[in-house]
Amino acid sequence: MALFDKYAALAEQYRRLEEAGANPFNVPFDEVLSPTEAVIAGRRTLLLGTNNYLGLTYDPAVIEAARQATRALGTGTTGSRIANGSYGGHARLERALAAFYDRAHGMVFSTGYQANLGIISALAGKNDHLLLDADSHASIYDGARLGHAQVIRFRHNSPEDLASRLRRLRHEPGDKIIVVEGIYSMLGDTAPLREFAAVKREYGAYLVVDEAHSLGVLGETGRGLAEQAGVEPDVDFIVGTFSKSLAGVGGFCVTDIAGAEILRVVSRPYMFTASLPPGVIAAAEAALHELRMRPALRQRLNENAVRLYRGLERLGFELGPEPSPVVSAIMPSPDAAFGFWAALLKAGLYTNVSLPPATPGGLALLRSSVSAAHSPAQIDHAIGLFAELGRAQGLLPSRAALAVK
Amino acid sequence: MPEDNEDIREVIFGALRAALPQARPLSDETHIIEDLGLDSVAVMDFVMEIEDRLDISVPLDQIAEVETLGDLVATVQRLKAAR
Numbered sequence: 071m072a073l074f075d076k077y078a079a080l081a082e083q084y085r086r087l088e089e090a091g092a093n094p095f096n097v098p099f100d101e102v103l104s105p106t107e108a109v110i111a112g113r114r115t116l117l118l119g120t121n122n123y124l125g126l127t128y129d130p131a132v133i134e135a136a137r138q139a140t141r142a143l144g145t146g147t148t149g150s151r152i153a154n155g156s157y158g159g160h161a162r163l164e165r166a167l168a169a170f171y172d173r174a175h176g177m178v179f180s181t182g183y184q185a186n187l188g189i190i191s192a193l194a195g196k197n198d199h200l201l202l203d204a205d206s207h208a209s210i211y212d213g214a215r216l217g218h219a220q221v222i223r224f225r226h227n228s229p230e231d232l233a234s235r236l237r238r239l240r241h242e243p244g245d246k247i248i249v250v251e252g253i254y255s256m257l258g259d260t261a262p263l264r265e266f267a268a269v270k271r272e273y274g275a276y277l278v279v280d281e282a283h284s285l286g287v288l289g290e291t292g293r294g295l296a297e298q299a300g301v302e303p304d305v306d307f308i309v310g311t312f313s314k315s316l317a318g319v320g321g322f323c324v325t326d327i328a329g330a331e332i333l334r335v336v337s338r339p340y341m342f343t344a345s346l347p348p349g350v351i352a353a354a355e356a357a358l359h360e361l362r363m364r365p366a367l368r369q370r371l372n373e374n375a376v377r378l379y380r381g382l383e384r385l386g387f388e389l390g391p392e393p394s395p396v397v398s399a400i401m402p403s404p405d406a407a408f409g410f411w412a413a414l415l416k417a418g419l420y421t422n423v424s425l426p427p428a429t430p431g432g433l434a435l436l437r438s439s440v441s442a443a444h445s446p447a448q449i450d451h452a453i454g455l456f457a458e459l460g461r462a463q464g465l466l467p468s469r470a471a472l473a474v475k
Numbered sequence: 476m477p478e479d480n481e482d483i484r485e486v487i488f489g490a491l492r493a494a495l496p497q498a499r500p501l502s503d504e505t506h507i508i509e510d511l512g513l514d515s516v517a518v519m520d521f522v523m524e525i526e527d528r529l530d531i532s533v534p535l536d537q538i539a540e541v542e543t544l545g546d547l548v549a550t551v552q553r554l555k556a557a558r
């Protein structure tokens with residue numbers, strides 16, 4: 071038996087996608103031209119699947135901050151915070167995040183994935199209980215596995231289900247820690263955070279919210295779903311990433327809970343990996359500044375989100391439950407998703423394919439994400455391609471069929 | 476509420492029959508992933524059903540150790556008895 075035989079079935083699927091010359095999990099980006107355009111396989115392509123929510127990847131102020139910090143401090147820290155120290159930029163960014171969220175503590179991680187690993191594994195000890203929304207991102211599940219707590223899932227976005235599971239645990243010793251997301255990355259739906267907060271209070275649990283897809287997207291000042299829902303005092307820990315609205319890489323956590331500084335010497339994904347390079351840190355700080363100073367970006371983003379959602383809805387695609395910058399069309403099968411994705415790409419539109427077990431309910435999804443940098447004309451162009459190719463692929467009724475209705 | 480071990484087995488097998496897209500022969504020796512073609516999420520969803528029907532909590536690390544239906548029955552019986 072060869073080493074990779076255990077993956078034989080998956081390897082066969084992967085090989086077929088490569089052979090067809092259309093593998094959504096390995097797309098060559100020859101060149102990137104702007105937040106909304108790239109050259110893919112030699113073709114100028116509209117980007118509608120890169121989570122670049124505020125379109126800040128080419129922002130001159132962000133680029134200049136990265137350039138200056140790299141010149142002054144070098145390309146890397148060559149080690150972790152506990153071994154090679156904290157640069158001024160690390161501490162400054164942590165203070166900036168804490169100030170933005172109006173919290174006492176801020177902590178930066180090397181990715182958003184590691185932020186979830188580092189926070190979830192460290193918050194819950196051996197006799198504690200983690201309660202995860204069933205549709206949680208892989209990083210939340212992996213964080214739960216890295217720690218030693220008892221892990222229980224509750225039904226997606228169901229405060230009643232969470233309550234019944236907490237009720238079952240009411241005589242168990244240990245802390246109860248609930249983890250939910252702001253906007254869910256697969257269907258773009260938001261958590262009923264007010265109701266979750268009420269359950270959390272009733273059972274004396276702690277609440278962690280991953281605002282990866284909602285930072286810079288929701289809330290009066292862009293802090294995310296907790297701000298929009300008016301429940302920030304009930305959210306004990308906010309986790310997030312720099313890789314989406316902040317157009318860089320890295321993750322963070324903010325909290326008001328006293329003693330949180332101890333996480334710096336107990337959270338293994340914080341301690342045992344190199345800290346972010348000065349240029350990356352400076353870019354994140356500059357992008358956060360842009361996010362705060364330019365609420366118009368958020369407004370543009372949400373206008374674009376509604377435009378795409380309503381457009382695809384009108385065409386007859388089955389979508390997630392509410393408009394958000396993540397717009398996913400539910401496909402009848404993985405093969406239909408692959409076929410549609412490949413046809414769109416060939417026509418110059420880049421989207422994503424999402425499949426089980428990463429998706430809820432075993433759904434195959436053709437996932438899009440919009441940016442504040444998209445023009446209304448680009449969104450309309452994308453909707454036009456969805457219409458034309460959706461009909462050609464038999465995902466939408468043909469024009470002829472519509473005419474006789 | 477089912478209390479004895481036979482009832483628990485029946486609840487688990489019944490929940491599984493309802494979760495499977497087509498009928499399959501089920502026994503204590505059935506491998507949940509290999510024989511039934513369920514993915515990791517489908518297994519966790521089905522365990523959530525069992526938690527509700529039997530009013531117990533089944534932590535994920537204990538599900539990870541389960542391979543056959545017999546393993547699952549034993550795990551659930553132990554958790555139910557410990558309550």
Ligand SMILES: Cc1ncc(COP(=O)(O)O)c(C=O)c1O
Pocket residue numbers: 181182183184186207209251255280282283311312313314319320321
């Ligand atoms: C909900 C959620 N949390 C965390 C992450 C991880 O963030 P990052 O890609 O920055 O590591 C992602 C996306 O990848 C996500 O969708």
